[in-house]
Amino acid sequence: MPNESLPPSLSLFPLPTVLVPGAALGLRVFEPRYLDLVSECGRRGTGFGVCLLMNGDGDPDEGAETTAAAAFGTEAVIEDFGTGDDGLLTLRVRGRRRFHARQLRVRDNGLQVAEVEWCDDDPVEPLRPEHGLLATLLQGVLEQVGGEHADALDTRIDDAAWVGWRLVEMLPLDDLQRQQLLQLDDPHERLDRLLHLLPED
Structure with missing residues (x-):
């Protein structure tokens, strides 16, 4: 039985871009670890975390140092998927909740998973x-x-x-x-x- 006192965990997809709440983002997915991530999200009906790559050129295969990601990110939920002209999986995702990644672990397949603290929802307040x-x-x-x-x-x-x-x-x-x-x-x-x-x- 899972420990209800543990913080929620979220699989991360570090990218050389920032996803904000309410924004849409198109992705092409080809690495096995991220194909696994998409499959898992589909089975569980969950999202994944998009975090900004803080260094490197955005190629996660060049080593762990290039995949250092910002501690704050945004949960992405999959709205649509398909196959591009090159045969790769394409996704359209939407930014939902912001989070703060508190602790990070790496699975055997190289996928980063973080224990996260969800940020408060935006208050609905009038423009000043x-x-x-x-x-x-x-x-x-x-x-x-x-x-x-x-x-x-x-x-x-x-x-x-x-x-x-x-x-x-x-x-x-x-x-x-x-x-x-x-x-x-x-x-x-x-x-x-x-x-x-x-x-x-």
Whole structure:
């Protein structure tokens, strides 16, 4: 019988990118350990953890050092899968809950599994007046590019957390900036940081 006092565990898929809550990500899967991960997620109906690769060139086969991953990441749930023109498994995943990886172990097949602490869900709080510029910016971006998030503008544009995550997802930030923003719990603090990251005219 499993020990209910143990923290939850999550298989990790380190990537040279940051997945944020609500964002979609396309993946091509070919390494045996990650094919095992996808199969396990399908059987159990669970997600896996996406963490930013903090060094190396993103090739996990070059050695353990290149797969050092950030301690904070986002749970990815599989929305769709298929086969690409090259015969490889393709996935469409969606970011769900943020987590903090507390302890890491490596399975015999090389798959990293972490004991995780789930971060609190985003509070639903209205946008503050000082962040109105960011809402206007997001509205302009989404009206230009369209897509699924554009359909939610009318109902979510005053949601501080949603506006912040969509900007983290869509603005031309570098991955370390995205990672720092992912690790913030307060949506208003995240918006403050985003304001400071905007280019000055």
